Amino acid sequence: MKVLVIGSGGREHAIVQKLKQSKQGLDIFVAPGNGGIASQATCVPIKDDDIEGLLKFAKENAIDYTIVGPEIALTEGVVNAFEAEGLQIFGPTKEAALIEGSKDFAKAFMKKHNIPTADYQTFTEVEAAKAYLEEKGAPIVVKADGLAAGKGVVVATTLEQAIEAVESMLVDNCFGDAGSRVVIEEFLAGKEFSLMAFVHGEKVYPMLPARDHKRAYDHDQGPNTGGMGAFSPVPDLDQAKVDFAVEHILKPTAKGMMEEGRSFTGILYGGLIETPAGPKVIEFNARLGDPETQVVLPLLENELMQVIVDVKNGDDPQLTWKKGYAIGTVVASKGYPGNYLKEVQLPDLPIESDCFIIHAGTKLSTSGSFHSTGGRVLLVGAVEKNPEDAREKVYQYVKAFDQTDDFFYRKDIGSTK
Template sequence: MKVLVIGGGGREHIIVKKLKESKRVSNIYAAPGNGGIANDATCVAIKDDAIDELVDFALKHQIDWTIVGPEVPLTKGIVDIFRNNNLKIFGPTQAAALIEGSKDFAKAFMKQYDIPTANYQTFTDIEKAKAYIQKEGAPIVIKADGLAAGKGVVVAMSEQQALDAVEDMLIDNKFGEAGSRVVIEEYLEGKEFSLFAFVHGENVYPMIPARDHKRAYENDEGPNTGGMGAFSPVPDLEPTDIEYTVEKILKPVAKGMKQEGRTYTGVLYGGLIQTKEGIKVIEFNARFGDPETQVVLPLLENDLIQVIEDVTAGKDPRLKWKDGYAIGTVVASKGYPGSYAKNIKLPDLVADNDVYVIHAGTALSEDGSFHSNGGRVLLVGSLQNSPEKAQTEIYKYLSRFDESNGFFYRKDIGFSN
């Protein structure tokens, strides 16, 4: 089979690596891919949202399956367009991807179908938004309604921080069109976790839970990022917690989306939190999450393309999971999630049987060396029989990154949180 993976980050690299394990897959293409993906697949210089070009490529190369990594092409309707061209593609339609594309839609949907989540209100008027913040007080959460590359959420610990956040979004257009409407939510306290599921219609097949570390610095301090590392499974989650999440959250979403005429096929990502009142939804994503995918897929025993074929044919894929712990630590460019330098040479990434290296923001030079090309540069992961062993191997490998040379990483991934 020929498979096309759309995207160019760490999530797409681990998907490519998983596909490489399949005896059924002969050729893997990635559009646009990245420096590290180029070692595992044929990279194609087409942007992930250049849908017409992607369709042309898939038709010309007789691609058997396309897997969509990022959210932007999904919300632009790539699945609908591929299907109209009789191309097999795994992901939700444009109508179904709105569960990620609009936070206001997602919140209203959860309210309609009694799915537990934080109380909220949506605003386009700055004065009304400020009045609501002053009435509710802090801490409080401000979210851009649309897609903002994982950066459109401010957890405001003070009233002033919240007021500044709505000004940034509604007045200063910090997130452009995505922030022209804001969702203001009550602040939820508790431990967060992520649960992905393969979904087709009302069929829901949960994966193994993961937890990511969103803050930039150790002890969960500093600004929110797209994720500085992750681990799976999550030791403090009980089987009853997973059962509750599947029965009271994921299955009602699948059923509700079908009732709304937005039947869902693809990966549904639940960003969840264990509160004193029970498990609640923070957000939904319409695809694999990053960096959690980099610790979940290494634990999956099944052939990924077989899972996709089974799920889309209405069959139970009978997911099997390895016994063990996967931890991944992100190496980021100094300054991330703010401004940062690019094109910094990476140290030699020698192969090591105890770790796996997933590229996110890298470029491959003509001399075969890698340079940084993004905020999150790569993830170093390890799959071991204990979290301690995984951490030891990761940090041994990461010692080659001299932090004075433009990179940083958290030294507590898998410990805190």
């Protein structure tokens, strides 16, 4: 089977690594891929939002199945384009992907379908937004309505921070069109967790929960990032809360999307938070989370390709999971999530290891060395019977990056302290 994976980050490398474990022969292509992916699959130089280029490649190379990684391809309609040509592809249509593409749509959808989430208001005018902030006070959350690569959310602890966030989006246009509308919502206190599920219409097959670390520095300090590490499952998360989230959030969302004429097929990601009233939705994504995918897929015992085929065909994939814990920490470029260093050679990494390495922002030079190309460079992960052993192996491995100050990583990923 010829499989095309669309994307170039850590999520896509994790998908490739899982596909490589398949017992059936898979010929894997990745567009555009990265340095780490290049050693395990055939990378093709097509951008993930070049829908015409992707479609042409799939047709000319008789691709049997395409798996979409990044949100931008989904919101721009890659699934619609492939399905119009009769090609098999796994992901939601442009219409269904709006649940991630517009936070305003997602919030209105949740309100309409009684899905638990924070109270909110949406604004396009800065003065009206400021007046609302003055009324509500801080802490409060300001979000760019559209896609902003995981950076369009400001958790403001002071009124001044909130006003600055609104002005940067609506006046300074810091996120372009994505920030031309802002969603301001109440701050919810509690522990966050991510719950992803394979979805086809009203059928929902949940994965193991995960928890990621958004802040750049130890002890949840510093700016929000796309994620500095993650672990799965979540030891302090009661199964009852997971069950509640499946029954009162994921399933009603899938049903509601069908009712809206936006039937969802693909991965539905719920970014959730524990509250005294039960889990509530912080955000929805229309694809696998990054970096949660890197620690959830290694625990999946099923073959990923078979799961995708089963789900798309309307069959129960009967998901089974390893008994253990996966933990991964991200090695990032100095300066991330702001202006960061690029084209830095990575140190020599240990070859013999119980860890797995997921590349995100790397390229492979002609000399065989890896160089950084992104803010999040790679993730080092491990699967063990208990979290402490997994953490120990991960942090032993990432010591290879301590010899330079061109990279940094959090030292408390998965810590119970």
